[in-house]
Every structure is written in structure tokens, then in C-alpha cells.
Amino acid sequence: MYNDILEALKNELESSNLSRLPKDFYINARLYIKGLRDKIESSQGGSADILRGELDLAIKMVSLIFKLRVYKIVRGIFMGLSTPPEGILDEELDAYIKIREAIQMSLQSFSSSMNSMEDTTKRILVRFTASVPAFVGVDLVVYGPFEPEDVANIPLINSEILIMKGVAERLEV
Secondary structure (H helix, E strand, O other), X not given: OHHHHHHHHHHHHHOOOOOOOOOOHHHHHHHHHHHHHHHHHHOOHHXXXXXXXXXXXXXXXXXXXXXXXXXXXXXXXXXXXXXXXXXXXXXXXXXXXXXXXXXXXXXXXXXXXXXXXXXXXXXXXXXXXXXXXXXXXXXXXXXXXXXXXXXXXXXXXXXXXXXXXXXXXXXXX
């Protein structure tokens, strides 16, 4: 199995796409690693040290294979891949689904925040019900200071905050 892991790593490093792996690759790798651990427990001296080195390398190689494959999966998602890539294994499918959902949510959130930036140009008329010191609006313009009964046309986002705080009320025109 050590040679299979080494060959899989070599193929993964050389290919820009997911390389072909047996469906049970990770299962076999886990069994192999468990077998090495069992051998280490029953070994002594130099042979145990050699087995520990083999175990360490096997774990590092399998981890690197998984990381390389997940990297390729993420790259595919960013390139617009809407279905799992060919050759994906069951252990990687969970990562694909979670990463794709997280990326989609992040992109939607970013898009929403960019759309809300349009609110910096929308203004509404408010009447102040309390004294409000000068403040910098979302459009980076200084507004105020204001006294009760003052009327101003300010950015929507700022007016919503002032109304929520109870220091201004919206005027309908």
C-alpha cells in the first residue's frame, strides 16, 4: 500500500485535475496506517523506529493527497463547476458540498453588500426630535449638528439609524 500511496501522490502532483483513485483509496490507506500502528506496538528496537518513519510518511502523504484534491475541487468551484468533479471520492464529496455552499453564501453576501452600497445615494427627508451632534454620513459628507425641529435630507442608511434611535422621524413629501 505504501507504493500505492506514493504513486497516488505522484499522479496528483502531476495532474491539474483529480487523478483516478480507487473508490476505497482512503479506506485502504486508513487500514494500512492502522496496520502500521499495530506492528509498531508489537515491534522493538530498530524495526519499530523504521515502522514509525514509514507511518509518519504515510500519514503525511495521504494528508497531502487529500489537500491537493480539495484544492483542485475548490479551484473547480471558482471556475464555475456546478457538479462534483469527475473522480471525486466519497470522503471528498462532503468537503465539496460544504465548500461550495460556503463560497455561494459568501458571494451572495458580498453581492448584497455591494447592492446596499447603492443606498449611499438614496436620501430621505427627516425631522429631528432631539439634538444630534455633527456626524459623517455613509456618503462621507458631514451632516449637522441638528436641533429639535430641524429638517434635513440625509442618506437612507443614516436616517434609518437615527429613526431607530428615536432622534429623528421620517417626513413624507
